[in-house]
Amino acid sequence: MKLFRLNSTTDQLIERCRDYDRKAQHELYDRFASTMLAVCVRYVKSVEEAEEVLMNGFIKIFNKIDDFSGDGSFEGWMRRIMVNESLNHLRYRKNLFVESEEEDWPEPNHAPMESKETTAALLQLIEELPVGYRTVFNLFAIEGYGHKEIAEMLEIDEKTSRSQLSRARKQLQERVTEAKYLYKP
Amino acid sequence: MSEKNPIDEHFKTHLANAKVEPSADLWSKMEPRLDDHKAGRRGWFIGVAASITLVFAVSSWLYDNYQNDGGLPDNGITIEKPEDNPNTTPDAVIDTPQFEDLQEETPGVNSIADDADKVQPSSSPRRETSRPTERIAQGRQNESQEENRTLAMNTETSSGDVVENLDRQAQDASPKIGVEVKIDPYRYLKKAEPAQEDLAQADTETEKVALGDYAEQQFDNLIQGKSLEAPSKENIRWPEVSINLSPIIQKFTPDTDNSTTEQ
Numbered sequence: 015m016k017l018f019r020l021n022s023t024t025d026q027l028i029e030r031c032r033d034y035d036r037k038a039q040h041e042l043y044d045r046f047a048s049t050m051l052a053v054c055v056r057y058v059k060s061v062e063e064a065e066e067v068l069m070n071g072f073i074k075i076f077n078k079i080d081d082f083s084g085d086g087s088f089e090g091w092m093r094r095i096m097v098n099e100s101l102n103h104l105r106y107r108k109n110l111f112v113e114s115e116e117e118d119w120p121e122p123n124h125a126p127m128e129s130k131e132t133t134a135a136l137l138q139l140i141e142e143l144p145v146g147y148r149t150v151f152n153l154f155a156i157e158g159y160g161h162k163e164i165a166e167m168l169e170i171d172e173k174t175s176r177s178q179l180s181r182a183r184k185q186l187q188e189r190v191t192e193a194k195y196l197y198k199p
Numbered sequence: 200m201s202e203k204n205p206i207d208e209h210f211k212t213h214l215a216n217a218k219v220e221p222s223a224d225l226w227s228k229m230e231p232r233l234d235d236h237k238a239g240r241r242g243w244f245i246g247v248a249a250s251i252t253l254v255f256a257v258s259s260w261l262y263d264n265y266q267n268d269g270g271l272p273d274n275g276i277t278i279e280k281p282e283d284n285p286n287t288t289p290d291a292v293i294d295t296p297q298f299e300d301l302q303e304e305t306p307g308v309n310s311i312a313d314d315a316d317k318v319q320p321s322s323s324p325r326r327e328t329s330r331p332t333e334r335i336a337q338g339r340q341n342e343s344q345e346e347n348r349t350l351a352m353n354t355e356t357s358s359g360d361v362v363e364n365l366d367r368q369a370q371d372a373s374p375k376i377g378v379e380v381k382i383d384p385y386r387y388l389k390k391a392e393p394a395q396e397d398l399a400q401a402d403t404e405t406e407k408v409a410l411g412d413y414a415e416q417q418f419d420n421l422i423q424g425k426s427l428e429a430p431s432k433e434n435i436r437w438p439e440v441s442i443n444l445s446p447i448i449q450k451f452t453p454d455t456d457n458s459t460t461e462q
């Protein structure tokens with residue numbers, strides 16, 4: 015299996031996954047699960063829920079792998095599926111956007127972190143954002159969607175999307191400058 | 200999306216390619232949920248394969264039945280399984296093995312003319328007149344096809360033609376077509392048997408040599424990949440049983456009457 019992994023490219027894995035080759039699916043999972051979980055975790059607060067979303071996402075990926083035309087990046091295609099699954103999960107849980115979420119902003123519960131843990135620290139900062147802020151910020155800043163797309167995806171106004179983003183930025187800025195090592199302007 | 204916000208960039212730089220390791224058992228949790236789909240897809244293939252096989256099996260079975268039952272003129276003869284007959288009448292045993300030998304033990308290289316020379320005077324090791332009667336006397340009723348075959352081979356060997364015998368064994372083993380050719384006459388002979396031919400008929404069967412040679416030639420043709428020659432009644436010395444045999448042989452061959460180089 016390890017030998018196989020060394021030799022098989024993602025394209026080969028995809029082709030085998032089209033035939034529902036279980037080993038290939040496992041290999042694809044092993045290759046991308048951690049990256050995709052990092053996506054889910056940005057949207058869904060708890061790791062347990064994020065793992066649930068991750069499983070649903072992979073099942074969808076395996077079932078719909080024929081929909082992947084091969085034109086763009088496969089990882090990008092997977093990422094979009096994971097983002098959609100995360101949004102579905104959030105939608106299922108509760109109403110995404112409440113305009114005044116200021117009071118949801120929790121006190122930071124973490125001690126200042128070492129710089130080598132920057133990624134984890136930043137993830138935690140995002141996790142602590144209110145769900146609406148977090149979602150728009152993720153979609154805009156990290157996934158790269160525009161406000162128009164975000165508004166359609168979340169079925170909100172573009173204006174709402176913009177305001178959520180600016181609030182998210184503001185609060186993240188505060189947190190980041192609190193812990194200066196996280197941010198070098 | 201236009202302006203680049205430093206906060207956005209900062210987070211994107213660190214988080215875009217971040218990795219968070221999932222629980223070790225997550226795949227094993229997910230795998231059962233994948234099984235359904237896989238089984239469904241595999242089941243689809245199996246279903247198609249099974250139905251194709253079924254159609255093929257049923258059609259070949261029907262064709263077989265047609266060959267055995269429908270293809271024959273009804274002479275008041277009923278077709279029976281080969282296994283059933285030997286137990287019913289002793290005569291059946293006599294007739295059957297002899298025909299079997301004729302069809303099955305084909306000399307590979309011999310031309311028909313050669314065979315005819317050898318065989319005519321009923322001195323051929325494979326077709327002695329006395330053999331069937333001997334068998335009757337011994338009352339061997341349950342000889343299987345295999346026994347018949349080995350018997351024939353033994354007689355051949357005793358005639359000193361060892362190399363040829365080996366050659367025939369090899370040919371026996373290779374083509375399956377030959378086996379089929381032998382089968383139907385075999386069944387027909389059995390049908391004829393209930394007609395109660397006794398020793399007198401056994402004598403007439405010695406004249407079947409010609410028919411046997413014809414069968415051998417056709418068998419050779421099959422083995423060597425040549426086309427079959429149609430039998431013609433003038434050139435083949437038919438035994439009494441031939442009333443039942445001829446429609447079968449004609450069934451196996453095209454209508455064109457190529458005379459066989461017999462006798």
